Amino acid sequence: MSTLEKNDSMPTTGAIRIEDVVKVYDPDGAAVMAVDHCSIDIPAGEICMIVGPSGCGKTTLLNTIAGFHGLTSGHIYLDDEVLCGPGKEKAEPGSDRIVVFQNGALFPWKTNLDNIAFGPMMEGKLSKAEIYDKARRMMVDAGLEGTEDSYPGEVSSGLRRRVEIVRALMNEPKVLLFDEPYRALDSLTKSVMHEALLDIYYKNKVTIFFITHDLEEAIFLGHRLIIMSSRPCKPKKIVEVDIPHPRDYSVLTSPRFREIMNEAKGVVNEEARKAFEAGEKEG
Amino acid sequence: MTINKFLSKLSGRAALRGVIAIVIFIAIWEFGSRSLDLIGWRMPFVGLIPPPSDVLASWTGLFMEPSYWQSWYMSFLRVFTGFIVAMIVGIPLGLYMAINRTFYGIAFPSFEILRPIPPLAWVPASIIFWPTQEMSIAFVTFLGAFYTIVINVLGGASSINRQYLQAAQSMGASQRDIFRRIVLPATLPSIVVGSAVGMGITWEVVVAAEMISGGGAGGGASGGLGFFIWSSYVGGSYEQIIVGMISIGIAGYISSELLRKLGGRFTPWLKTR
Numbered sequence: 071m072s073t074l075e076k077n078d079s080m081p082t083t084g085a086i087r088i089e090d091v092v093k094v095y096d097p098d099g100a101a102v103m104a105v106d107h108c109s110i111d112i113p114a115g116e117i118c119m120i121v122g123p124s125g126c127g128k129t130t131l132l133n134t135i136a137g138f139h140g141l142t143s144g145h146i147y148l149d150d151e152v153l154c155g156p157g158k159e160k161a162e163p164g165s166d167r168i169v170v171f172q173n174g175a176l177f178p179w180k181t182n183l184d185n186i187a188f189g190p191m192m193e194g195k196l197s198k199a200e201i202y203d204k205a206r207r208m209m210v211d212a213g214l215e216g217t218e219d220s221y222p223g224e225v226s227s228g229l230r231r232r233v234e235i236v237r238a239l240m241n242e243p244k245v246l247l248f249d250e251p252y253r254a255l256d257s258l259t260k261s262v263m264h265e266a267l268l269d270i271y272y273k274n275k276v277t278i279f280f281i282t283h284d285l286e287e288a289i290f291l292g293h294r295l296i297i298m299s300s301r302p303c304k305p306k307k308i309v310e311v312d313i314p315h316p317r318d319y320s321v322l323t324s325p326r327f328r329e330i331m332n333e334a335k336g337v338v339n340e341e342a343r344k345a346f347e348a349g350e351k352e353g
Numbered sequence: 354m355t356i357n358k359f360l361s362k363l364s365g366r367a368a369l370r371g372v373i374a375i376v377i378f379i380a381i382w383e384f385g386s387r388s389l390d391l392i393g394w395r396m397p398f399v400g401l402i403p404p405p406s407d408v409l410a411s412w413t414g415l416f417m418e419p420s421y422w423q424s425w426y427m428s429f430l431r432v433f434t435g436f437i438v439a440m441i442v443g444i445p446l447g448l449y450m451a452i453n454r455t456f457y458g459i460a461f462p463s464f465e466i467l468r469p470i471p472p473l474a475w476v477p478a479s480i481i482f483w484p485t486q487e488m489s490i491a492f493v494t495f496l497g498a499f500y501t502i503v504i505n506v507l508g509g510a511s512s513i514n515r516q517y518l519q520a521a522q523s524m525g526a527s528q529r530d531i532f533r534r535i536v537l538p539a540t541l542p543s544i545v546v547g548s549a550v551g552m553g554i555t556w557e558v559v560v561a562a563e564m565i566s567g568g569g570a571g572g573g574a575s576g577g578l579g580f581f582i583w584s585s586y587v588g589g590s591y592e593q594i595i596v597g598m599i600s601i602g603i604a605g606y607i608s609s610e611l612l613r614k615l616g617g618r619f620t621p622w623l624k625t626r
Contacts, residue, residue, distance in 0.1 A: 138519050163523045175516035179538040179622050188534075189524035221622040241524055 080115035083149050084244035084277035086135065087111050091144035093130050104130040106302035107144070114149075114244075117271065117278040119292035121285065121338060123345035127303030128281045132247050135279065136169050137161035148244065165189055165241040170234050172250045176222040182233045183209065183218040189241040205240060212236050212270060228259040232266055239274050248280040252287065261319060264290055272316055285338060289313075289330050290322060297337050300345035307337045379405050403592045408599075411592035421581070424597075428563070428577035428604060431487075432555045435494025439551060443499050444544060447506025452536065464503065472496040472558045476565050490562045490577075497558035498551030505550070509543020510536060542623060545616035552612050556605040578604065 093105040104127040112118045120128050133139040135146055135153065140160035146153045153161040168189075169175075176185050183205055190201040209218060212232055222230050231251055238246055252260045264287060271278065282288050288295050295309040311330055313321050321327050383406060384391065385399030395401070403411075415421040450457045450464075472493050479489040513536060521535050563579025576584065578601050585593035617624065 136519070136523060163519065165523060165525050168523055169516075169520065171516045171520070173516070175514065175520040177517060177520075177535070177538070179541070179620070188521075188526075192521070192525040192527075192530055223622060 079275065080113075081244070081275050081277070082114060084114040085112060085147075085149055086245060086277060086279065087145075087147040088131070088135075089145040089147070091131070091134065091146060092142045093127070093134065093139070094142045103302040105134075105141075106304045108304045110296055110305060112277060112279065114277055115275045116293045117280060117291055119288035119295045120279065120281045120298060121283060121288045121295050121334070122281075122298030122303065123300050123338075123342045124283060126298050126300045126341070126345060128298060129249055131303060132169065132249055132279065132281055134161065135245070136167055136247055137163035138169075165193060166244045167247060168238040168241050168243040168245075169247045169249060170231075170238055170251045172253055174222075174227075174230055174234055174251070176230060176234050176237065178222055181219050181221055182214065182225065185222065185233060186237045186240050188237065193241070208236050208240060209233075211273065213266070226259075227255060228263055231255070231263055232270075235267065235270055239270065239276070243276060245277045245279060248278065248282075250281050250283070252282075252284075260284075260287070265318060267291065268315070268317060283338075285331060285334055286322070289327060289334065290317065290319075295334055297334060297341070300341045300348060306341060307334075309334050403595060408592045408595045411590070412596045412599075415593070415596060424576060424578050424581040425600065425604065427575055428559055428579065428601075429608075431490055431494050431559050431563075431577060432552075432604075432608065434491050435496075435559070436498045436548075436552060436555050438491075439495050439498035439502055439555075440548065442495075443502035443547075444506050447503040448510050448536070448540065450503075450507050451510030451540075452532070464500075468500045468504070472554075473561050473565070476562060480566060486566055490559070490566055493562045494555050494559045497554040498548075501551040501554060502544070502547040505543045505547025506540060509540040509547075513539045541620050545612075545620055549609060549612055549616065552608050553605065556601065556608065560601060 088108060088110040091105055091108045092103070095102045095104055108131065110118070120131070122128050130139060134141045137153070137160060141154055143156070145155035146161065148166065152158065176182075177188070180188065183202070186205040186209060187201050190196055190204070191198070196204075206218065209215060212235070214229065214232060214236065217225050217229060217233070222233065225233070234251070235246075252263050255263060268291065278291075280288075280291065285295075289309075289311055292311050293315075294311060296305050297307045297309065298304065299306040309330060313324070313326055313330075382399060382402075383404045385396040386402060386404035386407075388394060388396040388400050446460070450460055475493050475496055476489070479492045480486070483489040483492055517535050517539060518531060521531050526534065559577065560579035560582070563577040564583040578597055581600075582594055582597035585591070585597060
């Protein structure tokens with residue numbers, strides 16, 4: 071990948087290969103094609119932004135990688151291992167692929183610290199003391215000091231998202247799957263979250279599969295944008311973001327950022343219009 | 354002014370309002386009850402019931418009577434027996450219906466047919482098929498809380514955010530872990546709500562059941578607060594009817610408060626919402 075820094079230490083595992091994936095929903099005989107012969111190749115350690123109109127089938131794709139849904143045909147590989155494909159319709163959910171959900175899925179009945187320790191506690195490979203030590207350290211690293219014993223409901227939504235990302239990282243995943251995690255946040259909180267996410271990413275390089283329909287977010291965070299067509303979902307255009315990492319918010323005003331924005335905007339708007347018109351017809 | 358100060362001032366004022374309202378209420382009651390003597394004309398409704406001062410006098414007289422406290426004890430015993438059994442049976446039943454489709458298909462239709470039958474409609478039948486009077490009262494009280502608890506647990510456990518389950522699954526939780534660490538705590542708030550509502554119904558039911566069944570085998574002091582009211586009515590002691598009514602109000606309040614405290618302890622994360 072040209073935009074991945076060669077000098078930077080990229081992880082050696084965590085490459086996702088989506089090969090000719092088709093997903094047909096067949097709820098009551100009326101087959102609906104959600105994903106149509108979709109192929110995406112994501113090298114290990116890349117931040118890959120999946121951009122597309124609402125309801126285009128991006129989340130379906132994410133769910134098949136995570137193992138929450140099966141697929142109709144095609145393959146998905148993690149490194150060289152088949153996650154799902156013919157004969158193995160549904161991937162096994164696992165701690166190598168952790169989802170950060172749109173509305174957040176922190177357990178409200180557990181304190182932030184207990185939430186973060188949950189994954190390793192379930193895996194049971196480390197002792198409780200080791201896990202909690204690590205959890206506390208990770209919280210300090212992510213600027214979450216002082217919120218350890220609070221419940222998720224007691225902290226701001228921005229902090230909650232950060233707790234959730236740390237919880238995901240505690241599992242030492244190869245891939246983080248983000249399903250529009252910042253959709254509900256206001257734009258100021260969002261910009262803080264973006265820098266925080268990059269900060270966390272620079273410390274723990276993992277592959278990131280990030281769904282969004284916010285172009286600015288996509289270009290600011292991503293190495294690459296995969297712009298999806300409206301339903302059925304398949305890659306329409308790939309945009310390389312050749313702004314070097316590490317980035318901070320000053321890139322938003324750079325000329326290159328504007329250029330990429332303009333390049334992407336035309337495609338996205340066209341797809342959004344198609345999706346809207348299709349919705350009109352169905353309605 | 355800080356928010357806290359404002360709130361405490363508000364709650365102080367609210368408390369004061371409450372006290373004043375109760376005082377005015379009692380004053381009107383006292384006046385109404387004595388209206389025939391005071392103004393030579395009996396006020397409707399309130400003119401027929403004993404004045405609060407007489408009720409208080411009768412009540413303080415009862416404070417020394419062990420049989421009065423025995424009535425409290427019996428009603429509490431029945432309420433809590435029925436309630437606890439309803440929890441023990443109802444919570445697993447609701448949870449199991451929520452997680453097992455087959456069992457849901459088998460159990461839910463019968464449950465839904467039985468549910469609309471008011472617990473009091475069971476009184477004659479339960480007197481017939483339970484060997485002792487005491488057991489039939491306990492059974493009817495149990496029914497009062499049972500349906501509410503089951504429905505709430507079922508509703509709570511089946512509406513758990515799917516993403517909690519998916520997240521736990523991704524992080525390596527086993528089926529057992531998911532039940533213990535996700536389903537159970539996620540259902541706890543519904544269990545608490547169901548219990549609180551169930552407790553209220555239990556008090557309604559126990560009083561009626563005690564009146565109808567004549568207050569258990571021993572009658573008299575073992576009759577509970579419901580029978581206490583009924584026998585006061587039969588005996589013509591109208592002050593004691595009111596004493597019994599107020600006692601039930603207090604008993605119900607104590608039970609709910611107890612449950613709220615307990616529920617709050619089990620669901621500490623809800624305090625902050």
